[in-house]
Amino acid sequence: MAHSSLDVRYLILGLLAQHPMSGYDVRRFLKARGWLISTPSFGSIYPALRALEQDGLVTVDVVSRSDRPPRKSYSITEAGRRALQVWAERSAGPGAPLKAFLMRLILADSLSQAGLVAHLTERRSQVAAHQAAIEGSRSPAEGGDLGRRLTHSYERAIAAAELAWLDRTLNELSSQ
Amino acid sequence: MAHSSLDVRYLILGLLAQHPMSGYDVRRFLKARGWLISTPSFGSIYPALRALEQDGLVTVDVVSRSDRPPRKSYSITEAGRRALQVWAERSAGPGAPLKAFLMRLILADSLSQAGLVAHLTERRSQVAAHQAAIEGSRSPAEGGDLGRRLTHSYERAIAAAELAWLDRTLNELSSQ
DNA sequence: ATGTGCATGTAACTGGTTACATGATTCG
DNA sequence: CGAATCATGTAACCAGTTACATGCACAT
Numbered sequence: 001m002a003h004s005s006l007d008v009r010y011l012i013l014g015l016l017a018q019h020p021m022s023g024y025d026v027r028r029f030l031k032a033r034g035w036l037i038s039t040p041s042f043g044s045i046y047p048a049l050r051a052l053e054q055d056g057l058v059t060v061d062v063v064s065r066s067d068r069p070p071r072k073s074y075s076i077t078e079a080g081r082r083a084l085q086v087w088a089e090r091s092a093g094p095g096a097p098l099k100a101f102l103m104r105l106i107l108a109d110s111l112s113q114a115g116l117v118a119h120l121t122e123r124r125s126q127v128a129a130h131q132a133a134i135e136g137s138r139s140p141a142e143g144g145d146l147g148r149r150l151t152h153s154y155e156r157a158i159a160a161a162e163l164a165w166l167d168r169t170l171n172e173l174s175s176q
Numbered sequence: 177m178a179h180s181s182l183d184v185r186y187l188i189l190g191l192l193a194q195h196p197m198s199g200y201d202v203r204r205f206l207k208a209r210g211w212l213i214s215t216p217s218f219g220s221i222y223p224a225l226r227a228l229e230q231d232g233l234v235t236v237d238v239v240s241r242s243d244r245p246p247r248k249s250y251s252i253t254e255a256g257r258r259a260l261q262v263w264a265e266r267s268a269g270p271g272a273p274l275k276a277f278l279m280r281l282i283l284a285d286s287l288s289q290a291g292l293v294a295h296l297t298e299r300r301s302q303v304a305a306h307q308a309a310i311e312g313s314r315s316p317a318e319g320g321d322l323g324r325r326l327t328h329s330y331e332r333a334i335a336a337a338e339l340a341w342l343d344r345t346l347n348e349l350s351s352q
Numbered sequence: 353a354t355g356t357g358c359a360t361g362t363a364a365c366t367g368g369t370t371a372c373a374t375g376a377t378t379c380g
Numbered sequence: 381c382g383a384a385t386c387a388t389g390t391a392a393c394c395a396g397t398t399a400c401a402t403g404c405a406c407a408t
Binding site: 014018032033034035036037038039095097098099102105106107108109110126127130133134137145146147148150151153154155157158159160161162164165169 | 190194208209210211212213214215271273274278281282283284285286302303306309310313321322323324326327329330331333334335336337338340341345
């Protein structure tokens with residue numbers, strides 16, 4: 001098995017590490033910054049929450065409200081924090097998708113300074129490698145190959161911006 | 177049903193619209209520019225190819241080579257081109273993942289000029305909307321909330337770069 | 353009245369991954 | 381001599397989506 005697995009679980013766990021939340025809150029939060037990553041659906045959030053609870057990584061605080069379904073506020077446990085740390089600290093591995101990087105960014109608070117820096121550095125080298133690959137490949141310049149041209153220039157633009165951000169951030173992080 | 181479905185199939189079909197390819201080639205190609213999108217595995221590519229063939233959207237040219245497994249070169253058919261066009265032309269819809277946008281970028285050659293512009297424009301407004309949302313949300317500046325701060329600044333940086341690229345590209349496209 | 357947001361959940365489905373099997377060839 | 385690349389395929393598994401059910405509150 002490679003790297004993925006249990007994705008949503010850990011993402012949720014990471015959010016709960018910041019504040020207690022309900023399943024609905026999780027969705028709202030993720031939807032708000034769900035631009036680069038797609039927002040998980042309720043059909044995966046609610047079951048994930050229950051699984052986390054059964055594993056003792058979170059606890060529920062059920063706020064029964066007479067009428068409508070009880071509001072369930074989930075909080076992370078100590079065991080949860082430990083599990084999260086283990087997961088977040090381990091490298092996403094080369095070829096990891098953008099999503100993996102973003103998840104660790106969101107979860108930055110649960111990482112050690114060193115761990116965070118390591119992740120950013122790894123990402124940096126990945127992006128740099130890709131940039132080199134793009135630059136290296138013969139760009140057909142003309143010809144019908146519009147798709148290739150657009151993709152190239154798009155990737156170049158994004159890669160440049162991301163590298164700049166990584167450098168800036170890495171700098172701030174170390175000099176502070 | 178929303179928008180996804182048959183993803184890999186159409187992505188592959190789009191690649192075949194440019195040159196005939198084998199399943200292995202598809203993988204190689206996608207892996208090369210598989211930085212923002214994750215590369216599909218053989219376990220999905222080969223079955224997809226067969227499905228496309230059975231639907232008459234591609235044809236196979238089997239190059240039997242005495243010893244090792246025959247190399248299969250797939251080519252798109254007319255029906256395939258039509259199907260691809262229909263798929264690519266239809267909007268990915270709001271809240272579409274980055275992947276959907278990128279797929280259409282890669283497949284630019286199969287789109288009409290107008291269709292391409294429409295996609296870019298739509299993407300532009302989506303990114304812009306998100307940018308506004310980020311800017312609008314109170315950034316906690318200080319406090320432990322490192323994750324939120326980093327995510328914000330990352331998203332801001334990428335959004336800005338993408339908007340710039342979109343504007344530039346949209347410009348080039350119209351003035352030519 | 354109708355729809356949107358709040359709030360939770362379940363069952364069916366399915367797209368795609370993981371892991372396996374096979375085997376020649378080239379590179380270090 | 382072992383590792384990587386070429387090259388194809390299958391079967392088991394699973395994470396996540398889609399679609400549904402329920403029901404109040406509030407705005408239009």
